[in-house]
Amino acid sequence: MALESLVGYNLKRAYVILQNDYRAVMGDHGLSPRVFSALTFVVETPNLTQSDLARRLGIERSGLVAIVDELEGRGYLCRVAVPQDRRVQALSPTDAGVQAYEAALKLVHDHEDRILHTLDAVERAQLLHLLKKIRETGE
């Protein structure tokens, strides 16, 4: 079967498996992968603007609006006006946002430990390294 030796095919199948397990672990009202990623950037990056965040996530500004809306709706961040540039909205995490991020990160680690339990530490590091190498050539 030609597909079995294609990286793209195996990458997609593995991606779907991880995503399904992610959702199972995070539950029905948990943060979706993209919302969790966005929250991570917001918590870890001071003075982040929406355009910044969209670029870092590799999506369009327009697509980010719904994500930020959700995080704001959950009370996990605030859009704060920036006097130096009145076009932008800086994204500032709330205390609840930081807490939710830390709790979600624990769940995500549990999920990855579970779904990747057949990979030892060396293999997992290898996998990360190889995926990053792909990212570097394509971004």
Next chain:
Amino acid sequence: MALESLVGYNLKRAYVILQNDYRAVMGDHGLSPRVFSALTFVVETPNLTQSDLARRLGIERSGLVAIVDELEGRGYLCRVAVPQDRRVQALSPTDAGVQAYEAALKLVHDHEDRILHTLDAVERAQLLHLLKKIRETGE
């Protein structure tokens, strides 16, 4: 940045990069990844039925209909009635389908060679092995 050490995040980013390059190489009217995968199974598997194919692709039967419709519309396969079981439609590739498959496979190999040029043969084999290991635990 916590995301950088997560397999899921890196997997998705790498997957998006491969998918974008795939589409760039295959062109605007080329076979989409899922349609190419389906055609591969049809060409390589005699007497394949739609339910079989859906199971192998890991999608629902209902979702497969549009894919088979497209392949049939392009003249790459025929739905043929099976006398032994009048519920099923066997999927039989046409000559044009086999030809299109072989041409597409060449393009896919070109695409993977290009996007993965920073990985040597050993790394590429490692990556395939690790992705397959994930697939085995999750399917």
Next chain:
DNA sequence: GATAATTGTTAACCTAGTAAACGATCTAGG
């Protein structure tokens, strides 16, 4: 000071799926 670029946002659209229901058909148990 005019022109161009950037920001956040909305609206319309697209892709790739899922879930539920359907009639047709096949299979197994009594």
Next chain:
DNA sequence: CCTAGATCGTTTACTAGGTTAACAATTATC
């Protein structure tokens, strides 16, 4: 034999996760 359940392909409605194009407001550049 025949009835209950399973399976097959299909349609319909829906969802997630994006994109592109346009917009007013604002800032940067020449």
